Amino acid sequence: MNNTNSSVREQRFATGKAVLDTIDGDAGQRVLDSLADIAPELAHQVVAHAFGDIYSRPELDHRQRQLVTLGALTAIGGCEPQLDVHINAALNVGLTPDEIVEAFLHTSVYAGFPRALNAVLVAKRVFAERGVSVS
């Protein structure tokens, strides 16, 4: 890699980092920190690709992206740590606790009750930490 490429790499990271900070706040940084000494390239690509290439696009707004994300993460299963980050993100971008829980109930139609139950129990913990609640 030459200097130009290093510069491109830093620029892509900066673009993604600005989006990540807006959406995930400290939780995003904690994920990056946990990866720093084991998988720095994975950390880089989460920022540069996921947030820099994809989240930065205007075709869907932040609330719409979190609705898609909540549906996908719930359906995939085994993504409790990522649900924690994105329930926080959903609150950060203005989805209400009721909308978030409803997204999990809605996903039960497509992915079954166990996936919805596991997601809701993550929301219960996140909402308690943030002092918010469903109406």
Add this chain to the structure above:
Amino acid sequence: MNNTNSSVREQRFATGKAVLDTIDGDAGQRVLDSLADIAPELAHQVVAHAFGDIYSRPELDHRQRQLVTLGALTAIGGCEPQLDVHINAALNVGLTPDEIVEAFLHTSVYAGFPRALNAVLVAKRVFAERGVSVS
């Protein structure tokens, strides 16, 4: 079951069928028809439970529900027939072709490129059938 229960059963079905017709139009009816002689109770519950119990709730509007649905169905995989129905549904409730394709691109972050590719190719067929296209 007594008459009261039959009445409840018909009422729940009617509630769901009204929502289903609004969202899925003919595609929903075709799914029900395909189930009529093999799994009538499954057809009944798709209508009465999925659409009557869940879709009818006001906590998320129709467009939000389809965003969650597109994220979930893409992530689950192997749901091409259901993606066909819900890409149509998404268009019916006012999501644009660009928003729908972006939802699949967004899901690639969480579920990988193959899931997104398979979903996009269903959208390609549905958009062609309906004479719509991305901008």
Add this chain to the structure above:
Amino acid sequence: MNNTNSSVREQRFATGKAVLDTIDGDAGQRVLDSLADIAPELAHQVVAHAFGDIYSRPELDHRQRQLVTLGALTAIGGCEPQLDVHINAALNVGLTPDEIVEAFLHTSVYAGFPRALNAVLVAKRVFAERGVSVS
């Protein structure tokens, strides 16, 4: 919603709750309690739909339903809390510890060894709590 609908809602819940109590006993109630302040509608639908609409049907008996459930939950993966509930349920309706563990071994053919291993270790804990064991 009018009074009629409220009454229907309570009736559906009561039907499901009677089935749930028969099969899951206290474990079912604990799941409902954990959802009460975060997702009361999800709790309602688990009872009214899963147990009231589906489990109450005579086409399969309780033991047959738990065999299907154990196969499905093992294959889905990431459903350890639900496996805990349904291993208890399977014992409650008369499946033996040997039959339950054999269901997990059998599922390894279709879903691989890791899913079977994870399910068996849940059974190990449940069997110890209940003081039962394989022969």
Add this chain to the structure above:
Amino acid sequence: MNNTNSSVREQRFATGKAVLDTIDGDAGQRVLDSLADIAPELAHQVVAHAFGDIYSRPELDHRQRQLVTLGALTAIGGCEPQLDVHINAALNVGLTPDEIVEAFLHTSVYAGFPRALNAVLVAKRVFAERGVSVS
């Protein structure tokens, strides 16, 4: 490998093949034939391990094993060819069309409606081929 091992290998295959023939009939043989020139060892292990080691065990009877199998295959998704084989197998060992369809409806609780819909449509084709139907 020496002659003793060849003999063991043939013996394991023969044990499994007898079980396979009882349960799957011609459908099992067709799967083996399709693998003969591309993956003979996979064909061997399906017979020797799945049917010889696991299906031959007395801890669950044939009907119970097919209920577990139907739950698992439905939940896994993307297993339509295997569902075809095992819906046939379920009929062969005495499960009724109603019990088979009910197993799919039951699995919708745990794996969502799309998985159940896809499985039911395989049953529709198999039942038509065999001239059986739900009551």
Add this chain to the structure above:
Amino acid sequence: MNNTNSSVREQRFATGKAVLDTIDGDAGQRVLDSLADIAPELAHQVVAHAFGDIYSRPELDHRQRQLVTLGALTAIGGCEPQLDVHINAALNVGLTPDEIVEAFLHTSVYAGFPRALNAVLVAKRVFAERGVSVS
């Protein structure tokens, strides 16, 4: 986006396209062509991110990457179109037909026999098209 960004975008695409051409040949181009009018950004990111950012890294060689890919795609399920591309890619980078089929047999241990069977039948078709066979 300014000219600099356009240039970065083209550069990333060019890097990935060179890797894609080496590994996937015409099959890669056909995937891109199928996406051109429906999801051009997904096509761009498959090239720029998957092949430009990830495949281009020296930490694993091409054969190693295809072994990981075959294990992952088989386990995910429902990825038959992608398995077609990557069985071709595996042959292109020097894995033998026997190694490819063995990767599927090996994955049966972790993901069950149905996933391995579905993958092997894709290999059967690809090998026939290319006139290669297992020994």
Add this chain to the structure above:
Amino acid sequence: MNNTNSSVREQRFATGKAVLDTIDGDAGQRVLDSLADIAPELAHQVVAHAFGDIYSRPELDHRQRQLVTLGALTAIGGCEPQLDVHINAALNVGLTPDEIVEAFLHTSVYAGFPRALNAVLVAKRVFAERGVSVS
């Protein structure tokens, strides 16, 4: 079962146990110990089938098999205990920490970032326990 069969059973176990000990060392034995009183036949088949029938075949070497395994286990999800065993196994057969982490990064292309993140955090713990690190 007659004496011949018992002997065959012991022989198959011994073949697999020798492979398991080579690859997994103490971690493999701990898995077997955890199953001894709950699912001895599952323990037997993990050894006799997975390691005796499959791992012992020469078509792929130990490093190649662990690359396939890491791709599959990461993609399946919910297999953190098995990833722990097989990250250790991968190190035991000579894959480097960098190659292991790269396999997880590579799998993110096919299975999404959450699966890769979860796998990397297991590697972080295993590497710390063994006193190894990425370069």
